[in-house]
Amino acid sequence: MSEPTATADLAPAVDRIPGWFWPTDRRLFEWFLSAGDQGDLLELGTYLGKSAVLIGGHLRQGETFTVCDLFESDAPDADNDAETSKSYSTLTRRKFEDNYLSVHATLPRIVHGPTSEILDHVKPGSCRFVHVDASHLYAHVKQDVLAARTVLREDGVVAFDDYRSEHTPGVALAVWEAVSALGLEPICVSTQKLYATWGDPAPVRTRMLAWLGTVPDLWHTVDVLGERQLVRVNQRKKPKPAAGGGDLAELERLSAELQRTSAELKKTVTESRTAVQALRKATGEISLAGPVVQRAVRWTRKRITRPRSAG
Missing domain, CATH: 3.40.50.150 (Vaccinia Virus protein VP39)
Known part of the structure; x- marks a missing residue:
């Protein structure tokens, strides 16, 4: 044959x-x-x-x-x-x-x-x-x-x-x-x-x-x-095409994933801006606390940096 x-x-x-x-x-x-x-x-x-x-x-x-x-x-x-x-x-x-x-x-x-x-x-x-x-x-x-x-x-x-x-x-x-x-x-x-x-x-x-x-x-x-x-x-069943291989379903999946990633990035930027604003507000409040707070800060720095005596 x-x-x-x-x-x-x-x-x-x-x-x-x-x-x-x-x-x-x-x-x-x-x-x-x-x-x-x-x-x-x-x-x-x-x-x-x-x-x-x-x-x-x-x-x-x-x-x-x-x-x-x-x-x-x-x-x-x-x-x-x-x-x-x-x-x-x-x-x-x-x-x-x-x-x-x-x-x-x-x-x-x-x-x-x-x-x-x-x-x-x-x-x-x-x-x-x-x-x-x-x-x-x-x-x-x-x-x-x-x-x-x-x-x-x-x-x-x-x-x-x-x-x-x-x-x-x-x-x-x-x-x-x-x-x-x-x-x-x-x-x-x-x-x-x-x-x-x-x-x-x-x-x-x-x-x-x-x-x-x-x-x-x-x-x-x-x-x-x-x-x-x-x-x-x-x-035999054909293997699924690799990402970016031109398959319509795969392109739709990647598009949806990109949209989710973009939304998460926007949320992260918004949260970062809110945190910066809160930090600036807190820093301003400390600077207005007056001489007493400023002297306390200087005293604390000296205590931290003063060398300790032996014994």
């Missing part, structure tokens, strides 16, 4: 496209897509093309990249139609194509329809990477799981989106059911996606851990799940 190729030039284009594709998953996609032998690529549920643009950037000569989505078409059943109408009402195939062609010269192969039709277009055992991000309904995700198992090579990798979100319990049930009953082997998880294979996960996990050890902006840990090991990966 080779190390990932740099795709930093794709980042601005991916950022411009609406959708949800977090930095950790971008890095993981790049790593998986840059590794392994020849094989086709597949995305079930592509929305406006945010992840598809990155996947297409790793398409090798001789490979085929297929995307499958309903786009603006009617869903095959009432529940799925309600889901797409609520969450993806602005999605059209034209918007996807425009976004994709703003980055790549040619479109991927597009299957405009439900993901249940994908096996009519993609050969069994032909794919090295599949991204499942279509319906969140259990019955449909279960079909997508079976389709992914069919089209993947033995060592191919599948990424499931929304495997743990509170609004997608159907995805969680279908994915973990595949782990417990269909031989799906998890490799790693991010906060949004689970990456797995129907092959042996150990070699991939070993290479991944070696790679993660060289990546300073990602943290990782290994959890033991019975006889399995699962790598958890996420982005």
